[in-house]
Amino acid sequence: GDPAAGKAKAAVCAACHGADGIAVIPGYPNLKGQNEQYLVNAMKAYKNKERSGAMAMVMQPQAAMLNDEDIANVAAYFAQMK
Amino acid sequence: GDPAAGKAKAAVCAACHGADGIAVIPGYPNLKGQNEQYLVNAMKAYKNKERSGAMAMVMQPQAAMLNDEDIANVAAYFAQMK
Numbered sequence: 001g002d003p004a005a006g007k008a009k010a011a012v013c014a015a016c017h018g019a020d021g022i023a024v025i026p027g028y029p030n031l032k033g034q035n036e037q038y039l040v041n042a043m044k045a046y047k048n049k050e051r052s053g054a055m056a057m058v059m060q061p062q063a064a065m066l067n068d069e070d071i072a073n074v075a076a077y078f079a080q081m082k
Numbered sequence: 083g084d085p086a087a088g089k090a091k092a093a094v095c096a097a098c099h100g101a102d103g104i105a106v107i108p109g110y111p112n113l114k115g116q117n118e119q120y121l122v123n124a125m126k127a128y129k130n131k132e133r134s135g136a137m138a139m140v141m142q143p144q145a146a147m148l149n150d151e152d153i154a155n156v157a158a159y160f161a162q163m164k
Contacts, residue, residue: 016137023117025122026106026117026118026119026120027115027119027120027123028117028120029116029117029118029120029124030115030116030117030120033112034111034112035105035110035112035163036108036112037108038105038108038109038110038112039108039133040110040119041109041136041137045133050133050134050135050138051127051134052133053127053132053134054123054129055127056122056132065089071084
């Protein structure tokens with residue numbers, strides 16, 4: 001994906017995952033430097049309702065707003081964070 | 083949790099997540115330095131069958147073998163990795 005395009009899309013993600021990719025809430029994952037393909041897999045799992053429970057209640061609506069290109073870009077953005 | 087006890091339990095995890103917590107398979111997550119509470123949440127989500135799909139097919143049986151203490155220890159082990 002394109003990290004620059006991802007940065008714009010990821011503004012809302014920063015609220016929980018941190019502008020630096022370090023989660024502001026300990027129960028949520030850090031995304032900084034995470035594997036790009038895993039991030040795509042996780043966002044799609046939420047979007048496709050393969051995940052339920054407390055975290056999914058927050059994440060599913062977020063992922064549902066992203067198309068595949070957005071998902072690839074947001075994943076690239078967090079993956080390249082050093 | 084107790085990272086030392088977690089290290090022993092985490093031997094099998096290293097097969098996919100890496101002995102250094104960097105996943106050997108790009109579609110799987112790095113665990114190194116991840117939030118301890120998130121790791122507990124994620125393992126419990128798999129154990130409680132709140133996650134389905136390809137990754138869950140691998141992870142659910144793994145998490146099912148762990149009790150709450152194991153989960154806390156394995157989470158502490160990967161979280162403290164620098």
